[in-house]
Amino acid sequence: MRARAGLSALAPLFLVSLATVGYEIALTRTFAVAKWSEYGYWVISIVLAGFALSGVVMALARDRFARHGAAWLAWLPVGLIAAAALGYHLVAINPFNPLQLQNPATFADQLWNIAGYYAGLLPFFFLSGLYISLCFVLNDQDVGRVYGFDLTGAGMGALATLGLMALVHPFRLVPCLLLPLAAAALFARVRRRAVLGAALAALLGGEALLLFGAHAQFNDFKAIYAPLHVPDSQVVSQITSPRGLYMLLDDFTERVDTDISNNAGMLGLSGPPETFGLYRDGNRLAALPKAAAEAPYAGATLAALPYELRPHGRVLLAGASGGFRIAEARALGAADILALEPEPVLRGALRQGLGPSPAVAGAAISQVSPIAASRAGGGWDIIDIAPDFLDAAEANASAFAAEAIATYLQALAPGGIISIPVSIREFPAYAVRVLATVRQGLLRAGITDVPAHVLVYRSAWNVRVLVSNAPFDAGRIAVAKRFCDDRSFDISYYPGIDVVAARASIYNDLPAVSFEAGEVTSGDGPHDAIADEALAVLRGDPTASGAAFNLAPITYDRPSFYAVLRLSQLGTILNRLEILPQAEIGPLVNLAVLAQAVVIALLVLAVPLLGGRRFRDAGTERVGAARAALYFATLGLGFLAIEIFLIERASFYLNDRTTAFALVLTGMLIFSGLGSMLAGRFAGRERLGVAIAGGVVLAWCAALLLGLQDFMLATLDLPFAARAAVVLALLAPASVALGLPFPLGLSRMGHGGFLPWAWGLNGAFSVVATPLANLIAITSGYDRVLLLALLLYAVAVVSCPSSRQKDLQWSPSAVP
Known part of the structure; x- marks a missing residue:
């Protein structure tokens, strides 16, 4: 029996595992900033595909690798340095465009670009997998310690890379990660001088390529691209963080991001002021004030109605929209405001300012979630969710769940109102799904007459769903009608609405659209697709949208707000690929990765057949291949599922x-x-x-x-x-x-x-x-x-x- 593996054998494994996981995380950050984060799934699939294929090669040629094991372990870090640098360079110059992938006329070229990602990245992860599997082969009497160093190295790699994100631009992470690979070469046991010389040359060449070669750039479909390229645009502040790359822009296109009536002038109200624009990973996060935040336009906003229904009330704001929601609530007469801003950079901007943008006064500011704030105390007249709160942080999706709505209802003062925003710019079905969620929330709160406690109104692009713990009576409905008429907004639902009669006075036409047919299905005249289904949804009855979209209530267990597509209708989805919003792309990417993964898994399962006698005679007491396959396959599936x-x-x-x-x-x-x-x-x-x-x-x-x-x-x-x-x-x-x-x-x-x-x-x-x-x-x-x-x-x-x-x-x- 051979001796246990020493530190000199396992330390380089620790370093290679550290760099490999760090490289994976750095790649996902690059995809999030330069492309769409949804396509970072592909990075993960390339990582594990490289590992799987390396196991296939090692299994079929194990003896050859084992005979020259020390040499392989010495030279592989050199190859890893070169593969990491070249692979990341190829990622940076790859012209992949997700929007063109959704266009039938241009998607073929994008498939070649995706193949380019595989060609560029697979070598690194394949070589990394070879290194790790060879360590198992050469130390098979001590696999517990080998696996321990592999996992702890990977864990420290994740931790170190996340720490680096606070100091280094996302596009500069990989140059830092070449260093542990070079350090692994220091442990070479054969031809040490030659290996160290080659490692140094590879490190210098790789750093030069990454630091002075082409860099990844924001794609032109990113929200930041246009304002970044207008005349006199400036980046006045920048923050690097594990949460993202934050950039504060000063350009003439930036305005308060809220839905304002076209009738603002007739109401004697001004339009929204110029602002700074705050972007995270190239996506618009919020407007920040250039001076003390003021909101003389507040009365013309879609969000103003609850403040007329509950004047001078206590307000819980979920999301401050860079401070402008605080200013709007003050302008609308709120007596007491608690603003919740879980997003740390936005919260810091409110409290201390960000770059030239000043701090915001007029409200207490907390980092807790609206769920936690509602459980901590009640008596709120209005619980008002900002229109950009959902997209400010992934964790905020839970604030729209049925359980959360039930919690808000219990935290309201008698007759208090929850104001829930929904964008219908992409699909009106999102508003219908929120109504289904509201119904579930009311039932959880013990309110059975659901339709009496809901009021829905909208502009052309956005909806507000008002939910109260008291029925909306004739007086409150009259106030809502007058409010909407003055601002050319439409009421899609209130208790007792006559949908047919209401069509005669619609300001913003919203016809029903068949996703399956890809065309408007309503006849002539103004329509309101939300009004057509609101009462049925609130009663729990089936609707036309329910047949085409997944309208199951959002819950803590299923918090995916945007997942309304039914994957069972994949053919229809692919036919309408060009109109899908970014948020609905994730499940399709998962399907594509899953299809690829199944092919790879079948290839690996076939190795005992390809290996022939080596596997039939591997020891006198044969371990069944089928049993081993089941064991290790379930471990791989189970570990990731728990994670x-x-x-x-x-x-x-x-x-x-x-x-x-x-x-x-x-x-x-x-x-x-x-x-x-x-x-x-x-x-x-x-x-x-x-x-x-x-x-x-x-x-x-x-x-x-x-x-x-x-x-x-x-x-x-x-x-x-x-x-x-x-x-x-x-x-x-x-x-x-x-x-x-x-x-x-x-x-x-x-x-x-x-x-x-x-x-x-x-x-x-x-x-x-x-x-x-x-x-x-x-x-x-x-x-x-x-x-x-x-x-x-x-x-x-x-x-x-x-x-x-x-x-x-x-x-x-x-x-x-």
Whole structure:
């Protein structure tokens, strides 16, 4: 039996894993800034595809790699430096345009550009996978420690890269990550001088290419592109952060981003003032004031009606829109204002100002979510959600859930109003889905006469849904009608509305559109597609939109606000691809990645057939390939399913997706790495170790399914740091257990081709896991994702190989 792997063998593995995960995160940031973040899914698929294919190659040519193992480990970091630099350069110059991918006339060229991403990035991840799998092969008597260094290196890579984002522009992350790859070359055991010279040359060449070569740029479909290129446009402030690249622009196109009546002049009200424009990753985030924020235009805005219905009230603002929502509420007569701004840069701009933009006065400002604020105290006359609150941060989607609406209703003073914004610029179906969610929220609050408690009004592009804990009586309806008539807004629903009669006085035509046919289906004359369905939705009756779109209520378990497309109608969706909004692209990208992942998984599954005698005779006590395939496939699927579930739940709990991602990813990797190092304690008792670890994971999953939501809500008022500590405490025991089954299974695979095959198999089904879990979450909820993980680990426990491969006699020429 060979000696345990020493630090000199595992330290470079730690560095390679660190750089690999850091490179992956840097690529996703590049996609988010220069392209669309939805296409970052493809980066993840390339990563794991490279790992899976490296396992295939290592399994089929294992002896050749093992005979020259020390040389491969010495030279691979050199190749990784070159592949990382060249691959990122190719990403930067790739002209991929997502909008053209949605156009039937131009999509073919974009498919070639996507192929270019694969050609540029796959070599790095393939070589990285070779390095890691070779470490397993050369140290197969100590796979627990090898896997531990791999996972802890990956965890520290994620943590280090997220830290770098606070200091370095997203397009400058990769040059920093070449350094740990160069450091890995310092541990070369053969031809050390030549390897170090080649590593230094590759490092200098790579840094020169990345620092002085072509850089990624904002694509022309980004919101920032046009204002950035108008005459005299200036970037007056910039912040680099793990949450994004923030840029404050001064240009003549920037105005307050709110829906104002065309009748403002007739009402004697001024238009919106000039502002600075704040952008995150090239997407418009908010307008910031150039001077003290004032809102003389407030009475002409769509959001003003609740302030006429509840004058001089206490107002809870969810989102401050750069401070202008505070100014508008003050101008509309609010007596007391609490402004909630969970987005940290926006919150800092309100309190201290940002660049030349001054701080905003006139309201208390808090970072808590509207859900937490509503649970903490009541008596609010108006709970007003800003129109840009949904898109200010991913975690804000939960504020629109049915459970959240029920919480708001309980926090209102008698007769108080919730004001919910919906954009209908893309699909009117979003407003109908919000009505379905409102219905569920009212029922949860114990209000059964749902239609009496809702009023809906709109402009041409936006809707406001008003929800009250008291019925809308004739007096309040009369005020709403006068308000809308004065401003040329339309009332789409109020209790007792005559939809047919109301059509005679519609200001903003909103005809019904058939998504399937791609054409307007209504006849001549003005129409209001929301009015046609509002009452039926509030009663819970089926509607025409419900047949074409997914109008299931938004919930804490299914918080995806924009997921209204039915993937069962994929043919229709593809035929209408050119009109899909960006927010609806994510599920389609997941489907594409899933299709690719299945192909890769089938390829890896076929390796024992391709390997022939090597796999049939790998030891005298044969481990069944089918059983091994089931075991490692379920581990790959289950681990990623748990990770995705935890990121989503932590995002809700912390009200901050970036911190949630950082805590869950680094915590799971590091704790799992520590757990894998315990695998040696189960030498000769691997099945017992798998059973214990599996039992812990199963019990933990069951406990979370039964009580996590109630626990989070009960502790939502804890300080942020305390909640972050709770997240780590919750994931730690399961993560330690999750680190055991993989190395314990590998230790039973012997010296043959089964070991690298199992590594590749785990990677291949990890490719499948990410898009599959995302699709399940969108369609069925995150609890179903965790339930799937529970079932997968139960299968893994019973499919663990029952007997260990007998050691073969082999002597590689150089083993570190």
